[in-house]
Amino acid sequence: MKIYLIRPTGKKVPAKLPYESADHAVLATDCPECGEHEAKVQGTGKRSSQDKMAWEADAVATCCDRYVGTLRCEVSTLFGVEEDARVFSLGIKIY
Numbered sequence: 001m002k003i004y005l006i007r008p009t010g011k012k013v014p015a016k017l018p019y020e021s022a023d024h025a026v027l028a029t030d031c032p033e034c035g036e037h038e039a040k041v042q043g044t045g046k047r048s049s050q051d052k053m054a055w056e057a058d059a060v061a062t063c064c065d066r067y068v069g070t071l072r073c074e075v076s077t078l079f080g081v082e083e084d085a086r087v088f089s090l091g092i093k094i095y
Helices: 081-089
Strands: 002-006 012-016 025-027 040-048 054-061 067-074
Touching: 002 025, 040 067
Parallel strands: none
Antiparallel strands: 002 012, 002 067, 012 025, 025 040, 040 054, 054 067
């Protein structure tokens, strides 16, 4: 899984989950809005990306509660994230 923040300017900022199933991601840089060290961002409004190969959400910095861009999470998929979610919800196992 690859996670990064896309700033409104188009710049990509690497991010990572601090632990499995975390409710936030940690940026590789300081907060772009307030300068807080190792900024944490949370996504809201989960949706599939335009190319259907990743999940995206509006990103809000937890330190200053400001919009900082779009959080993008790229996962391994064959048919796109929406189709994978539908298949997984059926309980079908593909080996």
